[in-house]
Amino acid sequence: MIGLYDGGGDLLAQTTVPQHPGDLSPVVARSIEATFEPFPGKGWLDR
Numbered sequence: 572m573i574g575l576y577d578g579g580g581d582l583l584a585q586t587t588v589p590q591h592p593g594d595l596s597p598v599v600a601r602s603i604e605a606t607f608e609p610f611p612g613k614g615w616l617d618r
Contacts, residue, residue: 573585573586573587575607584606584609584610600616
């Protein structure tokens with residue numbers, strides 16, 4: 572599980588990543604980006 576927490580330790584969003592032997596596929600990476608996008612803003616994964 573990957574979680575995004577605020578400064579007080581409260582969980583804002585979470586996602587899971589399937590086990591994989593290496594790098595994440597672009598589809599999985601963009602899914603994670605979409606899950607967390609409301610908090611750091613659109614395109615945060617590309618910064």
